[in-house]
Amino acid sequence: MRLCPSVMHLFARWLRSCSRRSRNRMPQRLREPLSYVQLLISSLYFNSLTNSDVVVDSLFEPVFWMVDILTRWFGKVFVFLVVALTSSILFIAYVCLLPMVLNTYTPFWIVWHVCYGHWNLIMIAFHYYKATSTSPGYPPKMKNDIPFVSVCKKCVIPKPPRTHHCGICNTCILKMDHHCPWLNNCVGHFNHRYFFSFCLYMTLGCLYCSVSGRTLFIDAYNAIDHFKHMDVEKQGVPVTGVGLLIGIVPQEPMTVKSYHTSSTPYTFKDRMFHKSVIYMWVLTSTVAVALGGLTVWHAILISRGETSIERHINSKEAKYMTKRGKIYKNPYNYGKLNNWKVFFGVEKKSHWLTRVLLPSGHVPYGDGLAWDIYPLKKDMMPV
Ligand SMILES: [Zn+2]
Numbered sequence: 001m002r003l004c005p006s007v008m009h010l011f012a013r014w015l016r017s018c019s020r021r022s023r024n025r026m027p028q029r030l031r032e033p034l035s036y037v038q039l040l041i042s043s044l045y046f047n048s049l050t051n052s053d054v055v056v057d058s059l060f061e062p063v064f065w066m067v068d069i070l071t072r073w074f075g076k077v078f079v080f081l082v083v084a085l086t087s088s089i090l091f092i093a094y095v096c097l098l099p100m101v102l103n104t105y106t107p108f109w110i111v112w113h114v115c116y117g118h119w120n121l122i123m124i125a126f127h128y129y130k131a132t133s134t135s136p137g138y139p140p141k142m143k144n145d146i147p148f149v150s151v152c153k154k155c156v157i158p159k160p161p162r163t164h165h166c167g168i169c170n171t172c173i174l175k176m177d178h179h180c181p182w183l184n185n186c187v188g189h190f191n192h193r194y195f196f197s198f199c200l201y202m203t204l205g206c207l208y209c210s211v212s213g214r215t216l217f218i219d220a221y222n223a224i225d226h227f228k229h230m231d232v233e234k235q236g237v238p239v240t241g242v243g244l245l246i247g248i249v250p251q252e253p254m255t256v257k258s259y260h261t262s263s264t265p266y267t268f269k270d271r272m273f274h275k276s277v278i279y280m281w282v283l284t285s286t287v288a289v290a291l292g293g294l295t296v297w298h299a300i301l302i303s304r305g306e307t308s309i310e311r312h313i314n315s316k317e318a319k320y321m322t323k324r325g326k327i328y329k330n331p332y333n334y335g336k337l338n339n340w341k342v343f344f345g346v347e348k349k350s351h352w353l354t355r356v357l358l359p360s361g362h363v364p365y366g367d368g369l370a371w372d373i374y375p376l377k378k379d380m381m382p383v
């Protein structure tokens, strides 16, 4: 997409030079009326601010519009997916794993799994609900005295520092990080903490399932492998759990008999248990890796006092300054620990427990309209 404006620019120049050359070859009596017609046409759409970027943006406007519509629509599908997949894991945990834990584990491990599992579940559900339902924060549309850095071309309102326009929400967002389809919401000043905490606790939950279920997964994988060999040995009679459930597979009474009276102790319930364990382990491990990477990336950004959008802006600015022999300093970087304290709203030590490790609906530091610039005065920040 970055190449498009320059390509269009070159194309426009080529067109202009072609028309100039052909006009020079025309006789005088044709050249004048043609110029007049051209002047008339160009007066209909002339704008002194138009350049190749604006033309390309206008040409691609229907494409952007379609992408925005699709993202808006897929947002609801993605939210449904998050809820449905998480619920399926919960179902497996309560129906298959919890009875097994209660029957076979020692009291210490029972307490650990019940306490940790439920704490993690509450943290995931709370932060996901808050991240999707909390407004990210919008700049005021009415006239005000708040300092601003630019004017939004689409909303035609002043933009406070760190504010950016979201094409999907079609409005400006305070301290915008990105538009998240998995939340069907923009991530901005008022829900950034909820978004990050959700990513963190979802990653921890998936890691917990993946690590504590690894032995069960290996056992289940071996058992399923064993079933397959058994099925091959029975010369094409596909004995599957689903088949037994709906009663279509065992075509001969002998097959049913041999299945139930064979030396193997596996039942339909065992097969479903093993398949559920495999499904849970594969899903949670995949999410742990993918979401874990995203969480680490956001943690790096928070340590630097940047949002995802500012990361691009700041790296461009840093390159520009380096070329001129200067060093760029992010004005919103208050130092690693202070950045985390500001992000989580930690004002005293006990807040690490009550505001980070337990569900908390406190509002973030500041109003998102005006920002303290580094270096800070001592009494400016509650850290
Ligand atoms: Zn805007």
Ligand SMILES: [Zn+2]
Pocket: 166, 167, 168, 169, 170, 178, 179, 180, 185, 186, 187
């Ligand atoms: Zn948005």
